[in-house]
Amino acid sequence: MQPVATTFFFYFLSGLTLLSGVFVIIRKNPVHSALALIFGLLAQAGLYLMLYAPFVAGVQIILYAGGIMVLFLFVIMLVNIERSQREEQFNKQWVVGLLAAVALGALFVVVYVKGKALFPYRIAQPIESSNTQQIGVMLYGQYMFAFEIASLLLLVAIIGAVVMAKKRI
């Protein structure tokens, strides 16, 4: 089946991501920044869908937007932000920041112009109906070792969190 209105959706989703990124840094209120980040992550999931990666999009929504951002919001709401909001925002290094951002932007432009041959002309269109199955087969077959190492890392993190948070018995 042919995708519909690809151009519109691409510009809409990437525009939403950029706008959300800008709002994350601009807003004084940290809850507004977190909210903007949530919108950016959801737009990112849409972009993953456009790249024919539905599993990654689904996992992005579950873990990133639905888990990690909830964690962010918990911390923001349990810590008293009021005082820091009333303090004066200081950005006395804005010249250096601007120069660094311009340099990074120039680097991106140079890479894009000079290295046009590196970007594929058409994106790969793997079959959508077997996406999860293929990921499962690769993850548990070819990349089993990396998978187990990542699980072990997560286990270490969980144990560390429990040890740091528990009361003394």
Added chain:
Amino acid sequence: MLNYITSYLSSNTTPGQAGNVFWATVYILVVFGGISVAVMAMNWLERKALAHFQIRLGPMRVGPHGLLQPIADAIKLMTKEDIIPAEADKFVFWIAPLIILCASFAVYIVVPFGPTHAITDLNIGILFMLGVSSLSVLGVVMAGWASNSHYPLIGALRSSAQMVSYEVAMGMAVVSAVLMTSLHGLGPYGVGVGTSGTGTLSMIGIVQAQQEQHVWFLFKFFPLGFIAFGIFAIAMVAETNRAPFDLPEAESELTAGFHTEYSGLRWSLFMLGEYAAMIAVSSIAVTLWLGGWYRPFPNTLTGDTWDLVFSLFPALTFLTLAAIAFVGVRRMPKHPYFRVQTIGLAGFGAVLGLIGLILFAPPVRDRIQDIFWFVAKVAGFMYLYIWYRATFPRYRFDQLMKVGWKVLLPIGIGVLILTAILGVVL
């Protein structure tokens, strides 16, 4: 253009898979309207059923037997004053109910009412449903925080902690059911070589796997499927903050939890989102364990006569409801003040009877089967929700968290491991 619209009618896939935007929009509007009507009906049914459980009558005045009560409630909520607390964050206060509403309604994209009666059939169907329904936690947290008042904040933090904890238990139960889709063999213990056995996350694929394995996943590897279903049934009640897990919105403890400061239309958006989420997680349970849209016994009671018998069920259901309405008409008081209500109830009964008669016609009968059985099973779950609310006392918050993490999660992991072992061995 006309070709675009009519070309879909001859295909047998969902509109999303056929890429037909027009029909996908039509389906979306139909599902949205259906769910909204279902929420209103659920509101009425809850008040009447709770009342009957408590040996009283419930709303009787507004329409005949309170049938117009939801409409009166909607009008009341729409005309109430919209209060925003002082020092509340206006943007977050405004957007929190919208997030809950959008998250609760977006899951209906993949709910399968039939083999092709879904808006679309994503490859990651069940993953999408779980993920998007977990976005409503964000709405709850933001609603509590934006109200700038301590009861909503405590209620929101408790509610979101509860929802996040029970999502883990739900995930374990769902993984057990998805594991069962990749098995071979027929019947509850998987003997014989019956099926192809490729696992799938798509909702339509899960129901079709149950059909190919000739058993509802409820009875697969009995009692493992049953325990997984039990875990999901308990976790889904906790996920939607319904009794007996409704401490965050308990009126005696926390005034009304995270939606205390919301009034009028905003509060009704919360209620709409909550009931829609209830129907959504019930559809997950029906799809994963109860065989989706298939009629009871599609493989043991086969043949044309049994098909005919079961295809009469939708019409008979509506005729039974019409009969109940007419019994109500007979029992109405014969006072002139009750004339309008009597006429109204008789009219309602006549409409139900007419729908029942239409459902007897063969072309309608064949097409309405799948949707009827799916909706009937989900309706059973809705009645169970109301029954739980009427009978069970509320869990205290620490008991609630203990059940979520220390009871349901270990049992879920155990069921998953045993299912995997049985799947490999048998």
